Amino acid sequence: MQLKDSSLFKQQCLIGGQWISADNGATITVTNPADGAVIGAVPKLGKKETAMAIDSAEKAWPLWKNLRPLQRSDILRRWHSLIAENIDDLAMIMTMEQGKPLTEAKGEIMLGMSYITWYAEEGRRVYGETIPSPWAGRQPMTIRQPVGVTAAITPWNFPMSMIARKASPALAAGCPMIIKPAGKTPFSALAMAELGQRAGVPDGIISVITGDASVIGDALCANPRVRKLSFTGSTEVGKKLMASCATTVKKLSMELGGNAPMIICSDADIGQAVAGAMGCKFRNAGQTCICVNRIIVHDDVHDQFVTMLAEKTKGIVVGNGLEAGVTQGPMINPSAVASMQAFVDDAVAKGAKVILGGKPDVKGGLFYQPTILTGVTPEMRVFREEIFGPIAPIMRFKIEEEALALANDTEYGLASYVYTRDLGSFYRIAEALDYGMVGVNEVALASGEVPFGGVKHSGLGREGGRQGIEDYLETKYILLGGLSA
Numbered sequence: 422m423q424l425k426d427s428s429l430f431k432q433q434c435l436i437g438g439q440w441i442s443a444d445n446g447a448t449i450t451v452t453n454p455a456d457g458a459v460i461g462a463v464p465k466l467g468k469k470e471t472a473m474a475i476d477s478a479e480k481a482w483p484l485w486k487n488l489r490p491l492q493r494s495d496i497l498r499r500w501h502s503l504i505a506e507n508i509d510d511l512a513m514i515m516t517m518e519q520g521k522p523l524t525e526a527k528g529e530i531m532l533g534m535s536y537i538t539w540y541a542e543e544g545r546r547v548y549g550e551t552i553p554s555p556w557a558g559r560q561p562m563t564i565r566q567p568v569g570v571t572a573a574i575t576p577w578n579f580p581m582s583m584i585a586r587k588a589s590p591a592l593a594a595g596c597p598m599i600i601k602p603a604g605k606t607p608f609s610a611l612a613m614a615e616l617g618q619r620a621g622v623p624d625g626i627i628s629v630i631t632g633d634a635s636v637i638g639d640a641l642c643a644n645p646r647v648r649k650l651s652f653t654g655s656t657e658v659g660k661k662l663m664a665s666c667a668t669t670v671k672k673l674s675m676e677l678g679g680n681a682p683m684i685i686c687s688d689a690d691i692g693q694a695v696a697g698a699m700g701c702k703f704r705n706a707g708q709t710c711i712c713v714n715r716i717i718v719h720d721d722v723h724d725q726f727v728t729m730l731a732e733k734t735k736g737i738v739v740g741n742g743l744e745a746g747v748t749q750g751p752m753i754n755p756s757a758v759a760s761m762q763a764f765v766d767d768a769v770a771k772g773a774k775v776i777l778g779g780k781p782d783v784k785g786g787l788f789y790q791p792t793i794l795t796g797v798t799p800e801m802r803v804f805r806e807e808i809f810g811p812i813a814p815i816m817r818f819k820i821e822e823e824a825l826a827l828a829n830d831t832e833y834g835l836a837s838y839v840y841t842r843d844l845g846s847f848y849r850i851a852e853a854l855d856y857g858m859v860g861v862n863e864v865a866l867a868s869g870e871v872p873f874g875g876v877k878h879s880g881l882g883r884e885g886g887r888q889g890i891e892d893y894l895e896t897k898y899i900l901l902g903g904l905s906a
């Protein structure tokens with residue numbers, strides 16, 4: 422790996438300020454999905470090291486929580502600056518372990534940075550309140566305090582920004598965080614931890630542990646000293662973690678799977694809708710939780726939309742994300758490629774038409790063709806399940822109620838989109854969509870300033886915005902008595 426600063430490529434874990442390997446030398450090998458080449462290996466840690474990380478976090482916590490918010494803010498801003506200075510290396514690491522094109526990797530790092538800079542400032546605005554008293558001689562008030570030791574478990578599709586989105590509000594609020602990154606993409610997390618150390622994050626305030634996910638997950642969930650778990654990943658694993666955390670009654674944030682609809686009304690600007698569908702379907706080879714999963718198009722503009730989308734989609738360049746001009750990288754692993762084929766085969770068997778793609782790419786390996794399906798119905802798996810790949814399923818509607826019924830016919834509720842130029846449709850549809858987020862004539866939803874999150878089986882809590890720090894804080898009510906003269 423050609424890095425300007427090779428010390429950012431860490432093959433050890435950070436616990437209590439020390440970079441460590443497994444006692445028995447056990448490792449997990451990490452490969453590049455673009456060509457299968459081994460990139461490196463990280464320690465296979467477990468219960469013992471998780472307990473060490475919790476101990477070190479607990480030990481470091483009093484000092485961290487008692488710093489002035491401005492002191493924590495200074496450290497977060499230094500972390501932000503170091504990430505900005507090293508963005509080329511961080512993007513290279515991300516593309517090699519995850520596969521997304523370099524420009525997308527840089528975009529993700531900038532998104533992650535937006536959370537750090539936002540929470541560096543939000544941490545200074547953690548206000549309590551004085552409450553107008555119902556009693557003479559007594560004054561109720563609240564103060565906000567950090568919850569304590571926190572943990573994060575993060576996915577492979579956004580190896581940097583999911584960590585920034587959790588660690589920056591935790592640290593700003595005064596909490597230590599133990600991070601368990603995805604086994605497929607640990608190097609971005611370890612590089613972030615190295616930069617955190619350089620920025621002055623004290624020992625034990627950020628630890629990163631790699632290893633057996635269920636062993637580490639169980640150790641974090643079962644430990645009463647971990648007061649909050651923030652998870653981003655599949656709904657299936659999220660539900661297991663919620664059950665495991667019940668015994669220790671932890672605070673939980675769950676950013677889970679999605680099944681985003683995009684409604685395109687007859688009055689929509691079709692060029693804009695096509696650009697939105699492209700950006701939101703094929704980014705990260707379709708492997709994002711807010712990727713559009715079902716495109717629901719008004720009968721009057723359906724054919725025009727499909728023709729224009731197919732034309733644009735033909736321009737996607739599939740290949741190794743390090744190569745100039747590539748706009749779609751590989752899938753994460755062979756089972757993701759097999760899963761794309763199974764989705765297409767199921768849809769075709771039930772009557773869908775393949776307009777474009779529908780097969781593994783001629784490049785072989787883990788590359789899959791950008792695919793467009795029409796004639797999709799609710800009986801098909803592409804309608805019901807999170808596709809997590811470059812397949813765009815399209816269906817028709819005639820009246821608004823029908824589009825809304827289709828859009829809401831899922832247990833998920835993360836992102837949704839609508840394209841319309843009519844003010845009435847915009848508001849009616851945005852209000853009726855049973856989702857945590859609605860993009861109207863726009864698909865780029867995330868940034869430090871805004872609350873990201875879902876309803877139903879897509880999760881609990883919000884990350885980003887003024888809401889994102891709440892889950893790292895407790896509200897303490899204090900009643901001050903004896904005030905009568």
Ligand code: NAP
Nearest residue numbers: 575576577602603604634635638654655658676677678710
């Ligand atoms: P995943 O399989 O659920 O894994 C996510 C994380 O959980 C990884 O670190 C994984 O570790 C760990 N994990 C797996 N099994 C575990 C267990 N039994 N106990 C504790 N930890 C466990 O999800 P993924 O495939 O990485 O990510 C894709 C999913 O994430 C999609 O469903 C996507 O929609 C969702 N996602 C949601 C958001 C959002 O904001 N709502 C954002 C991004 C992604 P290993 O990697 O080591 O197995």
